[in-house]
Amino acid sequence: xxxxxxxxxxxxxxxxxxxxxxxxxxxxxxxxxxxxxxxxxxxxxxxxxxxxxxxxxxxxxxxxxxxxxxxxxxxxxxxxxxxxxxxxxxxxxxxxxxxxxxxxxxxxxxxxxxxxxxxxxxxxxxxxxxxxxxxxxxxxxxxxxxxxxxxxxxxxxxxxxxxxxxxxxxxxxxxxxxxxxxxxxxxxxxxxxxxxxxxxxxxxxxxxxxxxxxxxxxxxxxxxxxxxxxxxxxxxxxxxxxxxxxxxxxxxxxxxxxxxxxxxxxxxxxxxxxxxxxxxxxxxxxxxxxxxxxxxxxxxxxxxxxxxxxxxxxxxxxxxxxxxxxxxxxxxxxxxxxxxxxxxxxxxxxxxxxxxxxxxxxxxxxxxxxxx
Numbered sequence: 001x002x003x004x005x006x007x008x009x010x011x012x013x014x015x016x017x018x019x020x021x022x023x024x025x026x027x028x029x030x031x032x033x034x035x036x037x038x039x040x041x042x043x044x045x046x047x048x049x050x051x052x053x054x055x056x057x058x059x060x061x062x063x064x065x066x067x068x069x070x071x072x073x074x075x076x077x078x079x080x081x082x083x084x085x086x087x088x089x090x091x092x093x094x095x096x097x098x099x100x101x102x103x104x105x106x107x108x109x110x111x112x113x114x115x116x117x118x119x120x121x122x123x124x125x126x127x128x129x130x131x132x133x134x135x136x137x138x139x140x141x142x143x144x145x146x147x148x149x150x151x152x153x154x155x156x157x158x159x160x161x162x163x164x165x166x167x168x169x170x171x172x173x174x175x176x177x178x179x180x181x182x183x184x185x186x187x188x189x190x191x192x193x194x195x196x197x198x199x200x201x202x203x204x205x206x207x208x209x210x211x212x213x214x215x216x217x218x219x220x221x222x223x224x225x226x227x228x229x230x231x232x233x234x235x236x237x238x239x240x241x242x243x244x245x246x247x248x249x250x251x252x253x254x255x256x257x258x259x260x261x262x263x264x265x266x267x268x269x270x271x272x273x274x275x276x277x278x279x280x281x282x283x284x285x286x287x288x289x290x291x292x293x294x295x296x297x298x299x300x301x302x303x304x305x306x307x308x309x310x311x312x313x314x315x316x317x318x319x320x321x322x323x324x325x326x327x328x329x330x331x332x333x334x335x336x337x338x339x340x341x342x343x344x345x346x347x348x349x350x351x352x353x354x355x356x357x358x359x360x361x362x363x364x365x366x367x368x369x370x371x372x
Contacts, residue, residue, distance in 0.1 A: 001028035004154065004187055005050060010059035012045055019045050021211040022059070027155075027189065032181045034190045034198040037208035038234070043191045044159060046208070050189060051157050052076045064154075077154040081161045085144035087132045093119070094128040097146045104151070118146035121180060138169045145177075149184060156181075158190045162197065174201050195235050199223065207231050228341055232274045233350035239280075239315050240351025243273035243340070251340060254310065256289045258333060262340035272341040274351075277305070277318040279337035288330025297325050307353050314354040 005027040012020040020042045027033050035043035048054040049061055052073030060067050068076060087096050097118055101111045119125055122142035127135070132143055141161060148156055158177070162170045178201050181188045192198055198205050199219045207214045207222060207230075215227040226232035229240050243253035248263035253273045265271060285291040292310035306317040308329060315331065323329055 001031065003027070004029045004031075004064060006060075006062035007046070007049065008060045008062065010046075010049060010056045010061070012042075012049070012054065012057050019211050020049075020056070023208075023211070023213050024059075025206060025213065025216070027187060029154075029187055030185045031203050032178065032188045032190065032201060033204045033206065034192060034202040035206050035208060036192060036195065036198040036234075037214075038193055041208040042211040043206075043208050047080075047157050047159055047189060047191050050155070051078055051080050078157060079148040079151070079153040079155075080157040080159065081141075081144050081148050083160045083163045085140050085161075087140060087143055087147075089131075089133050091132070092128065093124060093130050093132060093135070093143055096132055096143055097150055100147060100151045114150050115146075118150045121149075121183065122146045122176070136169075137165050138173060141165070141173065142176075145180065149180070149186065152184070153186065155187045155189060158188060160191055160193070162192070162194075170197075177201060199235070207234065209234075225339065226274060226341060228344035229272050229274075229346040229348075229350050230344070232272075232339075232341065233346075237277050237316055237318070238351055239275045239277065239353075241273045241275075241313065242348070243271045245269045245271050245340060249335075251338065254290055254313065258338055259335040260338040260340060261335050262338075265340065265342075270343055272343060272347050272351075274339040274341060275315075275333060275337055276339075277316040278303075279333070280315065280317045280319075281332040281334070282306075282317065282319055282321055282323065283330045283332045285328045285330040288332055290333075291328060291330040294323055294325050294327045294329060297323065309354075313352055316353045 003026050007023060007025045010020055010023050011018065035046055037043050045054060049056060052071060055069055061069050094115055097115045098111050101114060119128065122145055124139065124142055132140055162173055165173060174197055190201065202219055204216065205219055205222050206216050209230055215222060215231045222231065223235055226235060232238040232240055241253045243251050245251050245265040247267055249260055251258055251260050251273060290310050292308045294306055294308050295314065296307045298305040303318045303320050304322060306319065306323060308315050308317060
């Protein structure tokens with residue numbers, strides 16, 4: 001695919017605090033790309049750089065081969081949908097969508113054709129004369145998307161636009177946004193902290209933390225082959241253990257040696273070992289090298305989430321098989337369930353579910369902090 005946007009060695013600070021630290025990224029035409037990370041990681045600042053709402057302290061923003069660092073937002077072929085949809089409450093649905101076209105002095109016929117085309121795309125036919133203040137949150141969002149797309153920009157920026165919707169409507173809109181992106185062929189750049197949104201909608205995910213890009217890849221690559229412990233922990237749940245790569249395809253962790261599918265590490269190199277909870281098989285304790293006592297069982301509808309203490313390390317297991325709290329069980333790991341990562345600054349910070357509650361408390365306390 002053809003490159004549309006390039007960010008080259010971008011850095012940005014606010015009040016002396018660096019929020020983007022020498023990031024480089026390219027975005028292709030007709031791509032649905034998601035900037036994913038926790039609050040304060042720099043994803044919204046990155047979006048605002050592309051939109052022209054912020055300028056980099058260092059580095060270049062390239063759009064279709066031209067440097068646009070100082071091009072104002074209204075001169076870029078880019079539109080934005082914010083979490084707060086910024087609709088005009090005194091205008092009806094039709095006039096909200098028509099507004100950008102009227103600003104351009106388009107003909108009445110062109111306006112009418114394009115507005116109805118957009119309302120049809122977002123499934124709001126028949127809503128033309130409704131006041132936007134009488135619409136549901138999901139309907140208001142559709143109006144905002146139609147207004148942003150009616151001029152057919154090259155790029156649509158979406159800054160956590162689903163955050164105010166309830167769970168079911170959010171899932172419906174995930175499907176709709178992906179369908180709209182494919183129908184229009186417009187590049188969508190989506191910002192979220194929600195891993196499920198990113199995995200379900202994106203062609204490419206950019207995982208960010210502390211102002212740096214941690215990994216770029218397809219949803220499958222990001223989930224199955226995380227680059228470090230932060231990515232492994234942030235994208236879904238992960239058991240992350242210290243290990244030693246004895247040789248190609250052989251790793252030692254949790255006091256035992258296991259076959260794996262990884263190679264290319266140094267002999268006896270310390271590594272991080274990732275095992276996803278859904279890849280753990282439960283077996284009788286006397287038939288396993290790894291066994292321990294179940295400390296909690298949570299029913300989540302489609303599966304049970306089980307925490308089992310194995311030699312002081314608390315594993316998470318996701319399974320449709322019920323086991324009781326206090327029961328002693330064994331676990332079996334096939335080679336394709338074991339993923340090896342190089343050590344990083346995040347090693348030792350994630351993956352043992354004895355700290356699960358503490359992590360949740362910390363995230364809750366941080367929930368009020370502003371995004372950058």
